[in-house]
Amino acid sequence: MTETLRTISGGPGRTSPRPVVRRRRLTTDEIVDGVLAGNRTILSRAITLVESRNPDHFKQAQNVLACLMPNTGGAHRIGITGVPGVGKSTFIEAFGKNLTGLGKKVAVLAVDPTSARSGGSILGDKTRMNELSIDPNAYIRPSPSSGYLGGVNRMTRETILLCEAAGFDVVLVETVGAGQSETMVAQMTDFFLVLMLPGAGDELQGIKKGVLEIADVIAVNKSDADPAKAREAKREYSSALRILQPTSKHWRPQSIMISSLTREGLDQVWDLICQHRQIMETEDEFAAKRSRQQHDWMRTMLRDRLLETFTARPDVAARLQTIEIDVLAGIINPTAAVEELLRMIPPPESRNVK
Numbered sequence: 117m118t119e120t121l122r123t124i125s126g127g128p129g130r131t132s133p134r135p136v137v138r139r140r141r142l143t144t145d146e147i148v149d150g151v152l153a154g155n156r157t158i159l160s161r162a163i164t165l166v167e168s169r170n171p172d173h174f175k176q177a178q179n180v181l182a183c184l185m186p187n188t189g190g191a192h193r194i195g196i197t198g199v200p201g202v203g204k205s206t207f208i209e210a211f212g213k214n215l216t217g218l219g220k221k222v223a224v225l226a227v228d229p230t231s232a233r234s235g236g237s238i239l240g241d242k243t244r245m246n247e248l249s250i251d252p253n254a255y256i257r258p259s260p261s262s263g264y265l266g267g268v269n270r271m272t273r274e275t276i277l278l279c280e281a282a283g284f285d286v287v288l289v290e291t292v293g294a295g296q297s298e299t300m301v302a303q304m305t306d307f308f309l310v311l312m313l314p315g316a317g318d319e320l321q322g323i324k325k326g327v328l329e330i331a332d333v334i335a336v337n338k339s340d341a342d343p344a345k346a347r348e349a350k351r352e353y354s355s356a357l358r359i360l361q362p363t364s365k366h367w368r369p370q371s372i373m374i375s376s377l378t379r380e381g382l383d384q385v386w387d388l389i390c391q392h393r394q395i396m397e398t399e400d401e402f403a404a405k406r407s408r409q410q411h412d413w414m415r416t417m418l419r420d421r422l423l424e425t426f427t428a429r430p431d432v433a434a435r436l437q438t439i440e441i442d443v444l445a446g447i448i449n450p451t452a453a454v455e456e457l458l459r460m461i462p463p464p465e466s467r468n469v470k
Contacts, residue, residue: 144176144183146158148183151281151282152184152281152282159255160257163257163275163278165177165180166180166275166278167259167275181274184278188277188281189280191280191285191287192285192307193276193289194286194288194289194306194389195289195298195302195304195307196288196290197290197291197308197310197311197327198311198337199312202313203311203338205226205244206244207311207376208226208245208248209244209245209246209247209248210376210377210379211288212248213251214383215285215286216248221283222248222251222255223255223282224248224254224256225259225290226256227258227259227290227291255284259272259275273304273413276289289301289305300416303409304409306402306406307389308331309332309333309335312335312336312349312353313338314336314339314349330363331369332369333371333385334357334370334372335374336371336372337374337375337376339381340377350372350373357369357370364396367395367396370388432457439457440453
């Protein structure tokens with residue numbers, strides 16, 4: 117699997133460093149077979165492949181996904197969000213352990229925020245989920261958000277498919293909960309869970325209406341600390357949900373109380389997820405939602421790829437650099453700048469179309 121390139125010898129009194137090792141690039145068939153066999157190492161390499169911006173890697177990743185598509189679609193796809201400090205990682209670890217105890221195979225896609233200044237991310241979710249990370253029926257994949265809305269890595273959809281092909285029954289997608297649009301998470305999952313803290317009076321002032329509108333369940337976490345306050349929060353969220361238009365006429369979102377530390381309410385969360393899927397399948401909404409998600413995925417990818425392709429053109433890249441300076445200096449307004457750049461796209465009649 118690996119090839120040793122060279123060993124660098126240390127000088128007198130110095131310890132020789134380890135050999136420099138390069139991993140052999142796997143073929144498409146090797147990746148497909150490894151993922152289907154549930155090989156965690158190959159699954160991780162497959163995810164790295166779909167996250168890569170290298171054109172050769174992108175092409176191979178699409179071939180891998182095409183081969184694996186018939187083996188995808190069977191998992192529960194669950195989005196989880198909440199304000200920082202609500203206990204998302206603690207909840208996911210406790211909830212994941214509950215599920216593996218039921219015989220489920222659980223994959224956690226924990227998206228870490230990417231710094232807008234440095235471009236780096238912490239990727240520390242495995243260290244916050246000590247028990248789940250060593251569970252043989254669980255797999256945790258921290259990925260940088262790369263600055264995308266909703267704190268969702270741009271290849272999260274592909275990663276979900278890879279995990280499903282590897283045999284995972286439940287895929288949990290944790291978002292950063294940093295105030296970005298969580299709609300993207302709802303567009304790629306079957307069930308959207310919002311974790312909130314007790315103290316509804318203060319929380320409702322800051323919570324976004326859009327998050328409530330796409331929530332399937334609101335779970336008041338840390339209810340063991342102050343049960344009375346948690347019950348009050350539950351009532352407040354229930355009242356807020358009643359005045360909003362639900363996303364499905366067959367499912368009425370509700371609020372519940374949970375505690376990740378005592379594991380109170382975790383079984384109820386899973387029961388609600390299963391009830392939701394059963395109702396959606398019975399009412400023929402489940403397949404329709406998955407189809408809409410595929411369509412949304414295509415449009416999102418088209419938009420991203422068109423922008424990348426357009427701005428990668430040498431003439432566009434050069435003009436973009438200067439026009440951004442003019443926008444920053446107030447010489448030209450953003451709308452006019454965009455219109456000028458769009459005029460660099462040749463009209464259809466000027467292209468040699470055969």
